[in-house]
Amino acid sequence: xxxxxxxxxxxxxxxxxxxxxxxxxxxxxxxxxxxxxxxxxxxxxxxxxxxxxxxxxxxxxxxxxxxxxxxxxxxxxxxxxxxxxxxxxxxxxxxxxxxxxxxxxxxxxxxxxxxxxxxxxxxxxxxxxxxxxxxxxxxxxxxxxxxxxxxxxxxxxxxxxxxxxxxxxxxxxxxxxxxxxxxxxxxxxxxxxxxxxxxxxxxxxxxxxxxxxxxxxxxxxxxxxxxxxxxxxxxxxxxxxxxxxxxxxxxx
Ligand SMILES: NC(=O)c1ccc[n+]([C@@H]2O[C@H](COP(=O)([O-])OP(=O)(O)OC[C@H]3O[C@@H](n4cnc5c(N)ncnc54)[C@H](O)[C@@H]3O)[C@@H](O)[C@H]2O)c1
Numbered sequence: 602x603x604x605x606x607x608x609x610x611x612x613x614x615x616x617x618x619x620x621x622x623x624x625x626x627x628x629x630x631x632x633x634x635x636x637x638x639x640x641x642x643x644x645x646x647x648x649x650x651x652x653x654x655x656x657x658x659x660x661x662x663x664x665x666x667x668x669x670x671x672x673x674x675x676x677x678x679x680x681x682x683x684x685x686x687x688x689x690x691x692x693x694x695x696x697x698x699x700x701x702x703x704x705x706x707x708x709x710x711x712x713x714x715x716x717x718x719x720x721x722x723x724x725x726x727x728x729x730x731x732x733x734x735x736x737x738x739x740x741x742x743x744x745x746x747x748x749x750x751x752x753x754x755x756x757x758x759x760x761x762x763x764x765x766x767x768x769x770x771x772x773x774x775x776x777x778x779x780x781x782x783x784x785x786x787x788x789x790x791x792x793x794x795x796x797x798x799x800x801x802x803x804x805x806x807x808x809x810x811x812x813x814x815x816x817x818x819x820x821x822x823x824x825x826x827x828x829x830x831x832x833x834x835x836x837x838x839x840x841x842x843x844x845x846x847x848x849x850x851x852x853x
Contacts, residue, residue: 602629602630603630603830603836604626604830604833604834605629605631606630607630607631607632607833608631608632608682608684608685609626609631609633609684609685609686610633610634610636610672610673610683610687611626611636612637612690612717613637613689613690613691613738614634614643614646614658615639616690617786617822618783618786618788618822618825618826618829619635619646619689620646620649620822621822622687622689622826622829622830623646623650623656624649624650625829627650627655629830631655633655633656634656634659634672634675634680634683635657635658636659636660636661636672636690637660638662639660640660644658657675657676657679659675659676663713663721664713664716665720666720669720669723673721673725673728676728682728682729683729683733684730684734685733685734685833686721686734687736688736688737689736689738690714690717691713691714691738692710693710694750694753696749696801698748698749702751707751707755710753710755711752711755714753714757714759714760715759715763719763722735722763722767726776729774731776732774732775732776733774733776733777734776734777734779734833735764735778736778736780736832737778737781738783738825739758739760739781740782740783740784741782741783741784741852743758743761743780743782743844744844744852760780761844764779764780764844765842769842778842779837779842779843779844779845780844780845781829781832781845781847782845782846782848782852783820783825784820784846784852785820786819786821786822786825787819787822788822791819794806795807813851814848814849815849815850815853816850820847820848820849831845
């Protein structure tokens, strides 16, 4: 078991990639604290995980500093020091030309991905033992530009900067910090993006993406979870400051 008795905190833990990772981590022996916005969604996630007593849930907004302190305190009170932080919560915002892109949407997207990952690291690191691991879910969108995707693409690039700063600073404690970069994944998050985009580009956006992916298809949340497991575990003991693409070659 790659994560036997390791305490792992997963934000966005009730969502598609968060839940797939939770399931994978549980199978590898981990204890989990799942964070998401709504308790009802977290309850469903716990059901889906078979109501394990190795899972704590805390409803919290990752962009809120007091809520972050509270979820970290609850996590530590239940399972002790935090060996792995998977900062994964995310929202998409919208697609619009620069002059029309709503400033409040830009702020709200950066608040979740960038401020959320920053606050999580700031509050978790004091409770992380030497040799711990932090993984941040960026995206193929953290490596390229696309017209009108102002909030999301800016946020996904900014997470790489945060990851790099953390990786240098925490190396002295052997804490490794990496980002994972999924390409389009078959799930509701991406389907909503593609439904909107199909209207903008006047053709089926799912097909459009598949044509840009050398492997010719969307990925699955489980495929992302396997990459996160690798980075979270000692298998990646000499990997820090890295961007791991899980995108079927889309960024090549
Ligand atoms: N789906 C894809 O194709 C894809 C591709 C690349 C990257 N990503 C990234 O993967 C991560 C997970 O996305 P997903 O595909 O599982 O989508 P998802 O919508 O299923 O999961 C995201 C979760 O984050 C939660 N969340 C949003 N705002 C929050 C907040 N303020 N506080 C706490 N939780 C919050 C949502 O409630 C949701 O459960 C995101 O960071 C997303 O940007 C997704």
